[in-house]
Amino acid sequence: MAVSGEVGIPFAVDAAGHRFGRSAIDRSPQPFRKPLSCAGCKLLVTAVAGYTTGSGRHTSSHYRRHPGVHHDASCPYDFDRQVQVLVGADSTALERERSGHYRLVLPDELQAQPPHDPPGTYRRRRASIVVRRADAPRLSAAINSAVKVARLLERFDHMPQALEAFTVRSGRSAIAWRDFCYLPDRYDELASRLSTDRTRLPVAVSGIAQARGVASAGTSYWLMHDPSQRVQLDGSAAYLRLRIRSRSEAVLERVTDGQRFFALGWCGRLDAGKSRGGHRRCDLNMWINSAAGICSW
Ligand SMILES: [Zn+2]
Numbered sequence: 123m124a125v126s127g128e129v130g131i132p133f134a135v136d137a138a139g140h141r142f143g144r145s146a147i148d149r150s151p152q153p154f155r156k157p158l159s160c161a162g163c164k165l166l167v168t169a170v171a172g173y174t175t176g177s178g179r180h181t182s183s184h185y186r187r188h189p190g191v192h193h194d195a196s197c198p199y200d201f202d203r204q205v206q207v208l209v210g211a212d213s214t215a216l217e218r219e220r221s222g223h224y225r226l227v228l229p230d231e232l233q234a235q236p237p238h239d240p241p242g243t244y245r246r247r248r249a250s251i252v253v254r255r256a257d258a259p260r261l262s263a264a265i266n267s268a269v270k271v272a273r274l275l276e277r278f279d280h281m282p283q284a285l286e287a288f289t290v291r292s293g294r295s296a297i298a299w300r301d302f303c304y305l306p307d308r309y310d311e312l313a314s315r316l317s318t319d320r321t322r323l324p325v326a327v328s329g330i331a332q333a334r335g336v337a338s339a340g341t342s343y344w345l346m347h348d349p350s351q352r353v354q355l356d357g358s359a360a361y362l363r364l365r366i367r368s369r370s371e372a373v374l375e376r377v378t379d380g381q382r383f384f385a386l387g388w389c390g391r392l393d394a395g396k397s398r399g400g401h402r403r404c405d406l407n408m409w410i411n412s413a414a415g416i417c418s419w
Pocket of ligand 1: 160161162163164165193194197198199200
């Protein structure tokens with residue numbers, strides 16, 4: 123169980139001043155010159171290769187501080203301190219559990235489970251969060267906290283130990299962070315899951331606003347991230363795109379072209395014809411009809 127105090131450091135600087143990520147630890151020979159220090163402060167660190175404990179728990183490669191020495195107060199790679207800042211912030215949706223894990227609590231609007239949307243079909247009834255004006259601050263707090271956690275985990279190179287420190291609470295369901303937050307490199311995992319998973323738990327998706335348009339009926343708008351990567355989906359090659367759809371143009375106009383966005387809600391999957399040498403094209407669709415359901419930077 124990864125709890126506070128066990129999350130390592132993702133980047134180090136060697137004696138020659140070169141910066142290294144975690145993959146350098148697993149190379150042979152190791153490319154760095156010791157001593158190594160934390161990439162965020164001058165704290166001396168040790169490179170620890172990945173290992174599996176007797177109980178079967180795997181810890182991936184990381185840099186570790188020596189016992190009894192501490193990061194500078196402002197070091198971005200001090201996991202405990204950085205999480206404390208998030209948990210202590212005003213209007214946070216994060217809570218610290220007794221176990222030492224951290225929990226993102228989603229508001230009631232994200233607890234209902236809309237009808238399942240069979241993959242590859244188009245349906246008129248689309249799941250979207252219904253937000254009353256009075257509830258918008260709680261949804262805003264949830265998405266703002268989710269973004270902060272996602273960015274923290276990015277800074278920590280998505281180390282499994284860091285991911286395991288967070289869970290998401292949606293009604294009675296506890297969701298692992300990996301099953302909640304999907305960046306472009308894991309759209310294929312989300313698409314696969316949508317073809318089998320009937321639980322319909324809410325997810326967070328992130329992408330870059332690369333294109334936008336109006337649906338052919340003229341009644342809704344979309345924003346798209348297209349990683350242009352061929353993935354294996356249900357046993358054959360496919361290109362996956364993420365589309366954020368809305369009946370409100372103003373909601374999507376909050377995200378300017380080229381900005382990164384983060385949206386919270388339910389995702390559906392739609393086969394979207396063929397292209398690029400006859401490969402399947404598949405869209406992940408999320409409907410956002412409240413400005414509180416999407417943010418960008
Ligand atoms: Zn440091």
